[in-house]
Amino acid sequence: MIQVLLITVAALSSNNSHPNLVVNGNFEKGNTGFTSDYGYSDNVEGTGLYAIVSDPHNAHPGGFSMMDHTSGTGQMMVVNAGDDASKAFWKQTVKVQPKHTYYFGLYAASWGWTSDVGDEHPASIVVTINGEAVRVPFTLKSKDGVWTKLVATWKSESATHAEIRLVDKNTEAFGNDFAIDDIVFHD
Numbered sequence: 667m668i669q670v671l672l673i674t675v676a677a678l679s680s681n682n683s684h685p686n687l688v689v690n691g692n693f694e695k696g697n698t699g700f701t702s703d704y705g706y707s708d709n710v711e712g713t714g715l716y717a718i719v720s721d722p723h724n725a726h727p728g729g730f731s732m733m734d735h736t737s738g739t740g741q742m743m744v745v746n747a748g749d750d751a752s753k754a755f756w757k758q759t760v761k762v763q764p765k766h767t768y769y770f771g772l773y774a775a776s777w778g779w780t781s782d783v784g785d786e787h788p789a790s791i792v793v794t795i796n797g798e799a800v801r802v803p804f805t806l807k808s809k810d811g812v813w814t815k816l817v818a819t820w821k822s823e824s825a826t827h828a829e830i831r832l833v834d835k836n837t838e839a840f841g842n843d844f845a846i847d848d849i850v851f852h853d
Contacts, residue, residue: 684852687760688830691772691849693718693734693741703753704745713839714748716755722777722845730810735773735847744777747789747834747842754831756846762822766853770795770820770830773813776806778843785810787838794831795820803835806844813847 690699697706697718707715710725722729722744734742745755762768770793776785790803793816801818822828830851836842 687762687768687828687851688758688849689760691851692736692847693743694736696741700756700758702755702757704748704755710744710746710843713746714750714753716743716745718742719744722843726778726843728778729843730777732775732777732811732845734845735775735813742845742847744845745789745834745843746778747836747838747844749837749839751833751835751837754833756832756849757830759827759829760851762825762828763853764822764824764826766822768820768822768828768851768853769817770800770849770851771815771817772832772846772849773815774804774806774844774846775813776808776810776843777845778810778841785843786841787836789834789842789844790836791816791844792833792835793818794833795828796825797829805836808841 704716710717717725719725723731725744734740776788785808788806788808790805793801800820804816
């Protein structure tokens with residue numbers, strides 16, 4: 667019994683020693699804690715728009731119906747990608763400690779084509795921190811509703827802040843729709 671208790675306490679302590687620096691990374695608080703170069707709308711039928719919803723189909727009548735990654739009953743960011751690969755669909759600046767290695771992660775899934783074929787042109791997500799790409803383009807699976815994890819590491823060197831930007835390098839107008847959830851950034 668004591669061993670189990672010690673292991674549980676150690677596991678809880680280690681989780682607390684690496685808190686998530688991203689605010690509202692699971693989107694449960696709605697459209698807050700981050701900014702975007704895209705427009706916010708409850709209806710993402712146009713390109714360059716995003717919504718915070720529990721199901722992509724709620725924001726686009728042609729969208730694949732799927733649940734969020736966190737709990738299956740929560741919120742996610744749903745993006746109808748634009749034609750400008752320099753615009754960030756999600757960004758946030760967090761405080762960091764110099765000379766630390768940080769870990770970034772998120773889950774992403776295609777949602778835009780309601781067939782067995784999937785999206786013709788799935789998103790190609792690039793993570794940049796302080797203007798430098800920390801991950802080569804991460805191309806999503808074309809099959810809708812398949813959550814895939816993207817991970818990257820970043821060394822802060824002398825930085826005291828990390829401006830995290832997520833962009834989609836795929837500028838195809840059709841079949842470039844995706845959702846993200848559970849964004850984390852910690853040392």
